[in-house]
Amino acid sequence: MEDLPDAEVPHTDPVPPRFHTGRLPNSKAGDGKPRLLLMGQRRSGKSSISSVVFHKLPPSETLYLETTTRIKKESMHSFMDFQVWDFPGHLDYFDPAFDVDNIFEEIGALIWVIDAQDEYLEAIMRLNTTILNLQHSYPNINVEVFVHKVDGLSEDYKGDTFRDIIQRVQDELSDHGYENAPVSFYQTSIYDHSIFEAFSKVIQKLIPQLPTLEALLNSLCSTCHIEKAYLFDIMSKIYIATDTSPTDIGSYEICSDYIDVVIDVSEIYGWDRPSENGDADLQETGNNDAESLITMERKGNNYLYLREINKYLALICLMGDDSPSEKKAVIDYNVGVFQAALKQVFPRAERDIVVQSPS
Amino acid sequence: MNTSKRQKQRKVLLMGKSGAGKSSMRSIVFSNYVAKDVRRLGATIDVEHSNIKFMGNLMLNLWDCGGQDGFVENYLTHQRAHVFSSVAVLIFVFDIESREFAADVISYSAIIRALSENSPTAAVFVLIHKMDLVQSRLRQQLFEERAEYIRQASEGFRDTVEFFPTSIWDQSLYKAWTQIIYYLIPNARGIEGLLRELAEVVDARELILYERTTCLMVTHVTRGAEGQNPFTDRFERISSILKTHKQSMAKHTGIPAGSANFAEMQIKTGRFMFFITRLTENTNLAASIPPSEQVFNAARVNIALVRPKFAELDIASKPRPAVQQAFAHSADSERWEGHVEGKGKEREKEWEA
Numbered sequence: 001m002e003d004l005p006d007a008e009v010p011h012t013d014p015v016p017p018r019f020h021t022g023r024l025p026n027s028k029a030g031d032g033k034p035r036l037l038l039m040g041q042r043r044s045g046k047s048s049i050s051s052v053v054f055h056k057l058p059p060s061e062t063l064y065l066e067t068t069t070r071i072k073k074e075s076m077h078s079f080m081d082f083q084v085w086d087f088p089g090h091l092d093y094f095d096p097a098f099d100v101d102n103i104f105e106e107i108g109a110l111i112w113v114i115d116a117q118d119e120y121l122e123a124i125m126r127l128n129t130t131i132l133n134l135q136h137s138y139p140n141i142n143v144e145v146f147v148h149k150v151d152g153l154s155e156d157y158k159g160d161t162f163r164d165i166i167q168r169v170q171d172e173l174s175d176h177g178y179e180n181a182p183v184s185f186y187q188t189s190i191y192d193h194s195i196f197e198a199f200s201k202v203i204q205k206l207i208p209q210l211p212t213l214e215a216l217l218n219s220l221c222s223t224c225h226i227e228k229a230y231l232f233d234i235m236s237k238i239y240i241a242t243d244t245s246p247t248d249i250g251s252y253e254i255c256s257d258y259i260d261v262v263i264d265v266s267e268i269y270g271w272d273r274p275s276e277n278g279d280a281d282l283q284e285t286g287n288n289d290a291e292s293l294i295t296m297e298r299k300g301n302n303y304l305y306l307r308e309i310n311k312y313l314a315l316i317c318l319m320g321d322d323s324p325s326e327k328k329a330v331i332d333y334n335v336g337v338f339q340a341a342l343k344q345v346f347p348r349a350e351r352d353i354v355v356q357s358p359s
Numbered sequence: 360m361n362t363s364k365r366q367k368q369r370k371v372l373l374m375g376k377s378g379a380g381k382s383s384m385r386s387i388v389f390s391n392y393v394a395k396d397v398r399r400l401g402a403t404i405d406v407e408h409s410n411i412k413f414m415g416n417l418m419l420n421l422w423d424c425g426g427q428d429g430f431v432e433n434y435l436t437h438q439r440a441h442v443f444s445s446v447a448v449l450i451f452v453f454d455i456e457s458r459e460f461a462a463d464v465i466s467y468s469a470i471i472r473a474l475s476e477n478s479p480t481a482a483v484f485v486l487i488h489k490m491d492l493v494q495s496r497l498r499q500q501l502f503e504e505r506a507e508y509i510r511q512a513s514e515g516f517r518d519t520v521e522f523f524p525t526s527i528w529d530q531s532l533y534k535a536w537t538q539i540i541y542y543l544i545p546n547a548r549g550i551e552g553l554l555r556e557l558a559e560v561v562d563a564r565e566l567i568l569y570e571r572t573t574c575l576m577v578t579h580v581t582r583g584a585e586g587q588n589p590f591t592d593r594f595e596r597i598s599s600i601l602k603t604h605k606q607s608m609a610k611h612t613g614i615p616a617g618s619a620n621f622a623e624m625q626i627k628t629g630r631f632m633f634f635i636t637r638l639t640e641n642t643n644l645a646a647s648i649p650p651s652e653q654v655f656n657a658a659r660v661n662i663a664l665v666r667p668k669f670a671e672l673d674i675a676s677k678p679r680p681a682v683q684q685a686f687a688h689s690a691d692s693e694r695w696e697g698h699v700e701g702k703g704k705e706r707e708k709e710w711e712a
Contacts, residue, residue, distance in 0.1 A: 060491060060528055191395065250611045257607035262626055264600050268593045269564075269631040269647045273584055290628040294621050296608070 034108025034206045035083045039130070041123045042067065042089025044115040045148045045190070050074070050086050052190045053199055054236060059190045078233050079240065079312040079346065080207070082108060104134060108206045109142040116161050116187075117149045124165065128172045135178060143183040144202050145169065151189035162187055193253045200238045200252075209345050213241035216345070220338045221245070224331050227320040230255050234263070234314050255316040258304050262292050289339075290314075293328070307335050309342055368410075368418045369543050370445055374470055375452030376463050377402065377426035380488045380527065384452070385409070385423050387527055388536050388573055391615075393606050394527045405430055406442070413570060413641070417544055431466060435473055443477035448539060452486045453505065455493055460505070468512045475515040483520040484539050485509055491526040498524065530595035533602075537576045537595060547578055549672055554580045557665055561658035564631070567594060567645040568638065571620065574601040577642060585647065597645060601635070627655070636662060639670045 048062035186198035386392035403425035523535035609619035
């Protein structure tokens with residue numbers, strides 16, 4: 001840990017950095033309550049996204065969601081607190097009656113949702129107007145474009161639509177003299193993991209400690225022969241960091257599904273039991289942090305390891321072939337070290353837990 | 360041995376209107392499909408037969424009967440005796456969204472009539488399917504209305520027919536199929552007895568026996584305070600969890616879903632410890648035990664030791680006297696044909712000599 005003493009200190013470069021610095025572009029450094037704004041045309045899927053990702057609504061139930069008529073503000077209390085603002089699609093965001101400064105002041109990221117199954121030209125036009133308007137006052141806002149509902153499109157058509165949207169947005173922006181705008185694009189759908197993956201990337205840009213986390217995970221992976229390690233936010237299933245080896249969506253999916261398994265089973269058997277008399281002396285043998293392990297039947301298949309890191313975070317590792325379960329004790333120890341290191345990276349989170357727990 | 364194998368074949372008819380979701384549920388329960396994959400399925404032509412080996416000596420002979428009017432006509436006329444004879448269970452699927460509910464019921468009663476002529480001893484299960492398409496507050500009421508209406512049309516099966524609301528998108532499908540399978544398993548009591556003994560020995564809060572390929576629950580044993588667990592649907596939920604996990608593993612590792620079995624899954628928390636491990640060739644055992652490392656390890660060892668006993672019960676056609684003498688009252692190997700009104704609990708008649 002001594003190698004990275006500055007991990008928590010926000011960057012102070014005179015040139016405003018664009019990507020992955022983790023600094024919140026427009027907010028006072030360190031107050032750590034970024035805002036995610038969900039915007040886009042009506043019926044593009046904004047409320048569905050926010051319900052599926054943050055409220056665990058089954059995707060099929062989103063059919064019954066009603067039109068959003070006013071800004072819905074929701075606070076997420078997790079490893080870092082952030083707010084999600086769901087905007088009604090029909091609003092003109094730059095109407096003078098609106099307090100623009102108030103909306104965009106502490107923004108962490110602007111998520112623009114485009115329905116890929118619908119006519120998207122108007123959506124792109126509005127997106128560009130928004131970006132150009134924002135460019136003056138808040139030049140460093142991360143603009144994240146979700147090309148949404150791609151589940152309904154064929155593979156070819158999906159790629160074409162995606163490229164077409166990127167092309168159109170960028171062309172128009174550069175026509176207005178705005179080259180290399182900080183706009184990222186994602187293909188998303190609430191019916192698979194892509195929406196979580198996209199949110200993970202969006203959130204990661206807002207975490208100042210990301211490089212430190214990645215370094216820690218890298219070192220854990222190399223020591224324990226871990227193929228891939230993810231640090232998950234348990235509640236939202238967004239991963240806030242992973243080691244720097246190449247990611248494929250498959251390993252994210254399997255880890256995310258694994259969390260579901262553990263959470264679901266924990267919910268079923270973790271109910272409040274009436275206190276059992278005489279069992280008090282057995283209490284100390286239970287695990288404080290949940291842990292879980294899945295070994296596969298066939299030889300040579302990977303196995304999965306999960307360890308609760310704190311109230312919000314869980315570490316999930318996909319073990320490589322050369323790391324048989326007999327070495328679990330060593331892995332347990334190393335993960336313990338990692339956990340201790342993480343406490344130093346997120347001292348605030350730990351303090352919050354202490355403060356919040358009595359309430 | 361050969362004959363006893365054959366006698367354990369149970370003919371299960373899966374019927375219902377075209378598009379009601381028969382093949383979809385069959386694919387999900389028995390062929391490791393995911394709910395969203397079933398839209399790739401085409402219409403079933405005539406009858407699709409599948410043999411499903413279940414719990415060692417129970418062989419489900421599942422007839423997935425295409426529901427288009429032409430086929431149904433054919434079942435009721437030319438093939439009447441062929442289709443409806445020696446049926447153990449009829450599963451009839453209604454589509455809740457159907458616009459011609461009355462017509463569906465008429466077709467249902469025609470089938471019921473054919474069944475009562477040829478297999479009066481069969482059990483009838485009615486699944487009211489696609490419940491997910493109804494808004495959740497209306498579901499219960501609509502289900503009860505439909506069930507009552509269908510019951511009136513059930514003629515000779517009026518008192519025994521059982522109704523289940525189902526949807527492929529949640530665990531209700533597993534709940535219904537668990538009941539059906541439980542009804543069909545020949546030696547459920549014996550398995551239950553042994554499981555209860557095991558639960559005492561390992562001090563488990565709960566033991567649940569799952570069939571391995573379908574992840575359907577065979578039976579379970581609950582001890583002490585666990586009986587007050589607020590999640591009364593936990594068995595189906597775990598079925599559904601296991602199934603989903605299996606698919607996820609298969610997808611990731613690229614091995615067929617049928618063989619993507621885990622050797623063991625452990626979950627340890629401060630409140631409980633839980634593990635699922637393989638018990639016999641066809642079953643997995645899930646155990647929920649108090650949060651203690653010692654109990655956990657002892658339970659694992661004990662379960663490993665008890666495997667041969669269960670393996671015997673799983674495959675053997677001879678009853679084990681110690682557990683079963685209480686009910687093995689008859690040497691009549693054909694007796695299973697004879698139980699009609701069994702609500703799934705009167706399993707005694709089914710022992711093989």
